[in-house]
Amino acid sequence: MKLIPLLILFEISLIMASDTDWRRKILVTNKETPEEGLKILREKCDLIFPESVPATRDEILKLIPGVDGILWVGHYALNGEVLDLGMPTLKSISTMSAGMDYVDIAEFKRRNFPLGYTPSVLSDAVADEAIGLMIAAGRRFHEGRLKIENSEWAGGPQWMLGQDIKAKTIGIIGLGQIGQTIAKRLKGFDVRRILYSGRKPKPEGDKLGAKFVPQTELLKGSDYVFLSVPLNNSTRHMINATTLREMKRTAVLINVARGEIVDQEALVAALKDGTIFAAGLDVMTPEPLPADSELLKLPNSVIVSHLGSATRRTRDDMAVLAALNVLAGIDGSPMFAPYPY
Ligand code: DGY
Numbered sequence: 001m002k003l004i005p006l007l008i009l010f011e012i013s014l015i016m017a018s019d020t021d022w023r024r025k026i027l028v029t030n031k032e033t034p035e036e037g038l039k040i041l042r043e044k045c046d047l048i049f050p051e052s053v054p055a056t057r058d059e060i061l062k063l064i065p066g067v068d069g070i071l072w073v074g075h076y077a078l079n080g081e082v083l084d085l086g087m088p089t090l091k092s093i094s095t096m097s098a099g100m101d102y103v104d105i106a107e108f109k110r111r112n113f114p115l116g117y118t119p120s121v122l123s124d125a126v127a128d129e130a131i132g133l134m135i136a137a138g139r140r141f142h143e144g145r146l147k148i149e150n151s152e153w154a155g156g157p158q159w160m161l162g163q164d165i166k167a168k169t170i171g172i173i174g175l176g177q178i179g180q181t182i183a184k185r186l187k188g189f190d191v192r193r194i195l196y197s198g199r200k201p202k203p204e205g206d207k208l209g210a211k212f213v214p215q216t217e218l219l220k221g222s223d224y225v226f227l228s229v230p231l232n233n234s235t236r237h238m239i240n241a242t243t244l245r246e247m248k249r250t251a252v253l254i255n256v257a258r259g260e261i262v263d264q265e266a267l268v269a270a271l272k273d274g275t276i277f278a279a280g281l282d283v284m285t286p287e288p289l290p291a292d293s294e295l296l297k298l299p300n301s302v303i304v305s306h307l308g309s310a311t312r313r314t315r316d317d318m319a320v321l322a323a324l325n326v327l328a329g330i331d332g333s334p335m336f337a338p339y340p341y
Helices: 003-016 035-044 057-062 080-086 105-111 123-138 141-149 177-187 203-207 215-221 241-246 264-273 312-331
Strands: 024-028 045-048 069-072 092-095 169-173 193-197 210-212 224-227 252-255 278-281 301-303
Touching (some): 123 141, 123 224, 123 278, 123 312, 169 215, 203 210, 215 241, 241 264
Parallel strands (some): 169 193, 224 252
8 A cells, every 4th residue: 555645645535625524523542643644634624532541442432422433543342332332423433453353343344334444554564573573583682681681691602593594484374465575575585485374375475486385384394484364263373282383393483463363371381392492472462461471481482562563654654544544434435445344
């Protein structure tokens, strides 16, 4: 999704808007939403925000009656209750995320309610982070720091050896836009081959020179396994004690999707007993992860606090796209990024 064409379309829609257009009321559920998106909304709408940051879901719900649209920022459940509270004025909602696991999609579909989201614009940032996690986990960055903190620096030619990337096999579970961007990044690392699994082979896979294989073959053959699938009933706990045992003992698991795709207890056990080499995780269960979580105590897990899309430019782009979605939905026009339910 390129933002420049989107903005041109938005300018055209502003020019076409008649003087008789009424000012809509939009609820933005987090007042720290980037100004780039808010200023688009302010052109035509009055904005309301919950007072606190982050607001509780109850605070947000109280503000829904009477609004025309909602920019839903954050991962609170977005379901029929929200839609009921918004009736009869509410016409459009966009999230500011690519993952939609917290949305009751079936309910939106049943009501044929305009729902937007923000895929594509975050693929680069998330893929960058995935590559960072791959290197950090494979090369034992966290453990190295712990050695220093604990005065255990031994040094020497056999000390703290990690995994190579060059000539290795990469497995990507879920070759969507983020998975494809990860694959593009990896081309520069001279990997041996890229495997991917999912529901079916994709033409983009051929373009990237990636091979579609069953998940078991991917797990058995890959040195690095990236998770970039949406969370749903068929992906929840797809990485579990059984599938972890299918992986190489030298394998590194990278999760930039959702924590629940991994059975975390099984992962902790696998990291402890050497079933796999290391994990790099941007996502976990629950979020926030309790400070005393066992996952944080493992030297071979690199944990980041769900920051995949957290760059200034990416968050600006997400806010712009979400704002354009909300406005389009209110006008009864096709959204710029409608959720394909
Ligand atoms: C997404 O967009 O789904 C990211 O995880 C950030 O919420």
